Every structure is written in structure tokens, then in C-alpha cells.
Amino acid sequence: MPDPAASRELSELPLEQLVACHECDLLMQKPHLRDGERAECPRCGFELFAYRHQxxxxxxxxxxxxxxxxxxxxxxxxxxxxxxxxxxxxxxxxxxxxxxxxxxxxxxxxxxxxxxxxxxxxxxxxxxxxxxxxxxxxxxxxxxxxxxxxxxxxxxxxxxxxxxxxxxxxxxxxxxxxxxxxxxxxxxxxxxxxxxxxxxxxxxxxxxxxxxxxxxxx
Structure with a gap:
């Protein structure tokens, strides 16, 4: 079951700070990455995005x-x-x-x-x-x-x-x-x-x- 408190916290964030998984539709706060790092969905492991150098x-x-x-x-x-x-x-x-x-x-x-x-x-x-x-x-x-x-x-x-x-x-x-x-x-x-x-x-x-x-x- 989804956590109501977490869902309410996400709903208060602006859209540009949210990201949804393309595979399982999990909505989460967008992580801040540095060059060479990548973000994965904590539920299904799908790569959300990666930051590549230049x-x-x-x-x-x-x-x-x-x-x-x-x-x-x-x-x-x-x-x-x-x-x-x-x-x-x-x-x-x-x-x-x-x-x-x-x-x-x-x-x-x-x-x-x-x-x-x-x-x-x-x-x-x-x-x-x-x-x-x-x-x-x-x-x-x-x-x-x-x-x-x-x-x-x-x-x-x-x-x-x-x-x-x-x-x-x-x-x-x-x-x-x-x-x-x-x-x-x-x-x-x-x-x-x-x-x-x-x-x-x-x-x-x-x-x-x-x-x-x-x-x-x-």
C-alpha cells in the first residue's frame, strides 16, 4: 500500500521536481545527479535517466x-x-x-x-x-x-x-x-x-x- 504521507508530500512538490518511471509508473522526487551518475527506479530497477559529460x-x-x-x-x-x-x-x-x-x-x-x-x-x-x-x-x-x-x-x-x-x-x-x-x-x-x-x-x-x-x- 502506498504511504499516504509520502503521497501527500509528493503532491506538494512542483512538477519539475518529480519524475515517473516509464516501466512501473512510480512517481518519485527527481534525484540530483552529477556527471556520470544515473538514476534507477527503486521499485523495478529501470534506468530513469543519466547525466553524461558534455x-x-x-x-x-x-x-x-x-x-x-x-x-x-x-x-x-x-x-x-x-x-x-x-x-x-x-x-x-x-x-x-x-x-x-x-x-x-x-x-x-x-x-x-x-x-x-x-x-x-x-x-x-x-x-x-x-x-x-x-x-x-x-x-x-x-x-x-x-x-x-x-x-x-x-x-x-x-x-x-x-x-x-x-x-x-x-x-x-x-x-x-x-x-x-x-x-x-x-x-x-x-x-x-x-x-x-x-x-x-x-x-x-x-x-x-x-x-x-x-x-x-x-
């Missing part, structure tokens, strides 16, 4: 690296296929065009959105949010853009496209001469950078920084 600077570096990898990952050859004397260079963009020209317009549009458009839009949203924090400008727009980014997170499916590409390469090895291109290395680098960015860009610190907490902008 989160904005590190996230900015990763966003810029991902944007630099984006163009070669999507437009340089992922593999070269040599079948019956005919050679073709396949890229992510040529795959979208191939689906479109084959009459599979819906699938082509879905692949374009999930593997090219939405990942780029996510990176641009992250860049705008981080710059608004770093330069201390347009925080209200930063809040709006970060909300948009949270809705886009589930639609960027580079890892699914990556698995599909690897399966296709393995199956083609018995049918044709396949050589891997620099585009595949860039695509893997882009995927790893985005995963690294997701773990580095602490949502709790970003929300606090957008709300005006100077301590969260380092």
Missing part, C-alpha cells in the same frame, strides 16, 4: 559525422554485381528507382521514406535542437523540433534495410560475382554513428537544456 558537444560531433556519411552511404555503390558478363553497381538510391520502375510504387516510397528521407530528417532535427541549445537561440522552436524528432524515431529503419542488404548479398554469392563497395562501409558507419548518437544524446538532459537549465548545456 552531452551537447559530443552529440553535435556525432550528428555532423552522420550527415557527412549520409551522402556516400546512399549514393555510392553498396555492391558490384557481375552476372553473365553484365556488371551493375547498386546503391540505396538505385534500389528505390528500381522498385519504382518495376511498378512497385508503394514499396519504393516506403523504402525511400524509411531508409533515406526520415533518417535525414531525424539528423536535421537533432542538429537544429543541439544548435539551439549550444547557441542559446530559438529554444521554443527547439522544443517543437525535438517533439517532432520523438515522433520520427520509430520510422527510421536503417537497421532493417541493413539486414535486408546483408541477406541479399549472402544469397547472391552463389549466383554471381559480388564485390562490396565503399557505400556499404559508409552505410554501416552511418548506422553505427546513429546508434551511438541515440545513446549519447540523453533525452532528460536535452529537455532540461531546452527548458533553460544551463547545467544541462555542457
Amino acid at each position: 552531452v551537447v558537444r559530443r552529440s553535435l560531433a556525432l550528428v555532423i559525422a552522420a550527415l557527412l556519411l549520409y551522402v556516400p552511404a546512399n549514393f555510392l555503390p553498396i555492391m558490384q554485381l557481375n552476372l553473365l558478363g553484365q556488371t551493375s553497381h547498386d546503391t540505396v538510391w538505385s534500389g528505390v528507382l528500381g522498385l519504382y520502375e518495376s511498378g512497385m510504387v508503394g514499396i519504393a516510397g516506403l523504402v525511400f521514406l524509411c531508409s533515406m528521407a526520415i533518417p535525414l530528417l531525424k539528423l536535421l532535427c537533432q542538429l537544429c535542437v543541439l544548435l539551439s541549445i549550444r547557441w542559446d537561440i530559438g529554444r521554443s522552436y527547439g522544443l517543437l523540433i525535438y517533439r517532432m524528432y520523438q515522433h520520427l524515431r520509430e520510422w527510421g529503419m536503417l537497421e532493417v534495410y541493413m539486414m535486408g542488404t546483408l541477406v541479399a548479398i549472402v544469397k547472391l554469392l552463389d549466383l554471381a560475382d559480388v564485390s562490396l563497395g565503399i557505400g556499404l562501409a559508409c552505410f554501416i558507419g552511418l548506422l553505427v554513428t546513429q546508434v551511438w548518437l541515440e545513446t549519447t544524446m540523453s533525452p532528460h538532459q536535452i529537455w532540461e537544456a531546452l527548458a533553460g537549465d544551463d547545467l544541462a548545456r555542457d
